[in-house]
Amino acid sequence: MTINVGLVGYGLSASVFHGPIIQRIEGMRLKAIVSSNAEKVNRDYPDVEVFDDVDSMLLRGEIDLVVICTPNTTHYEFAKKAILAGKHVVVEKPFTVDASEAEELISLAKAQGVNLSVYQNRRWDNDFLTIKALLETGMLGKLSTYEAHFDRFRPVIRDRWREKNLPGSGILYDLGSHLIDQALNLFGMPQTLWADIRSERDGGQTDDYFHLILGYPNLRVILHSGSLVKLAGPRFVLHGDRGSFVKYGLDPQEDQLKLGMHPGDSGWGEDRPELYGKLSTVVGGLSMEAIISTIPGSYEAFYQGMAAAIQSGAPVPVQAEQARDTIRIIEYALQSHREQRTIQIPSQEGAK
Structure with missing residues (x-):
């Protein structure tokens, strides 16, 4: 079975992260793209049909999977249309602007009998794959602190929707979705959350800095992002009672x-040796330091998982419920910052 894919939107996300990877997935074919810039699409994909709007594309019976790559405020609307049209759906992160929209889409997809997933591609970053594997070895012992940074140096504000005062805009929804999803993937929903969110650049219309602390019984997860970081520190820092990474x-x-590289090309997803992580641990009472080779990244694994879900009923690569929980954490973070207090998260949250 060949899965015909329709992309909605053709900006950076679709043209860089989705289209090139979909083209390399066995059993998938890029069939249609919704875009106001047909010339750009035709230059990259001359054999793909271009539509002016979502409704026109959904009328095509050949489309099996719809991928939503439009601004955050449109994710709910376009995903709902695609689900009601009986299509499988992938939504670019963040899933929705608020958790109630996510809940509705999840229920609707179940009722329609279609697969719904969210493109949390950084679960397949090389560093995160390496950390997951390292934690499974137990070499750090009982983990006490997990700290993840996604810092950039962008002192000049760009004229784009992500930096406008719009629902779902700002760095917390953008980069925060990645860091939160990774943390929840490892540790599940926290018990508490404290957040500091601000705009640190002159003239900023939305947040471009956040510092979150997720509280677990014996673990603190620190997630941080800033836009004025010229000299970046570590991307990940983990400390346990047997060592650090x-x-x-x-x-x-x-x-x-x-x-222009693609999955399968030489060097795809591979780390530079000078960036390999450093492990300091204790083995048999002896202190030991080691360089840990980074597992190659594999963004293609997401669409391989979607193909398996559609063709053979395998689980989707990112459950929509997990992506909904990421939106819940963002909402709790906004509440924490607004009320200047630590938020207690109900114990049943992750099970909803």
């Missing part, structure tokens, strides 16, 4: 895609 550098797949 520190990792610098960012997964290369985004830059590789921008340079």
Whole structure:
């Protein structure tokens, strides 16, 4: 069975992260794209049909999977239309602007009998894959602190929707969705949350800095992002009662895609040796330090998982319920910052 895919939107997300990867997935074919810039689409994909709007594309019976790559405020509307049309759906992160929208889409997809997933691609970053594998070895012992940074140096505000005063805009919804999803993937929903969110650049219309502390019984998860970080520190820092792990550098797949590389190309997702993480631990009472080779990243794994879900009923690669929980954490973070207090998260949240 060939899965015909329709992309909604053709900005950075669709043209860099989705289209090139979908084209390399066995059993998938990029069939249609909704865009106001047909010339740009035709230059990249001359055999793909271009539509002016979502409704026109959904009338095509050949489309099996719809991928929503439009501004955050449109995710709910377009995903709902696609689900009601009986299509499987992938939504670019963040899933929705608020959790109630996410809940409605989840219920609707179940009622329609279609697969619904969210493109949390950084679960397949090389550094995160390495950390997951390291934690499974138990070499750090009982984890006490997990700290993840996604810092950038962008002192000049860009004229784009992500930096406008719009629902779902700002760095917390953008980069925060990645860091929160990774943390929840490892540790589940926290018991408490404290957040500091601000605009640190002159003239900013939305947040461009956040510092979150997620509280677990014996663990603190620190998630941080800033826009004025010229000299970045570690990307990940983990401390446990048997040792520590520190990792610098960012997964290369985004830059590789921008340079025209694809999954399967030589060096795809591979880390530079000088950026390999450093482990300091205790083995048999002896202190030991080691360099941990980074597991190659694999963004293609998401769409391989979607193909398996559609073709054979396998679980989707990112459950919509998990992506909904990420939106809940964002909402709790906004509440914490607004009320200047630590939020107690109901114990049943993750089970809803």
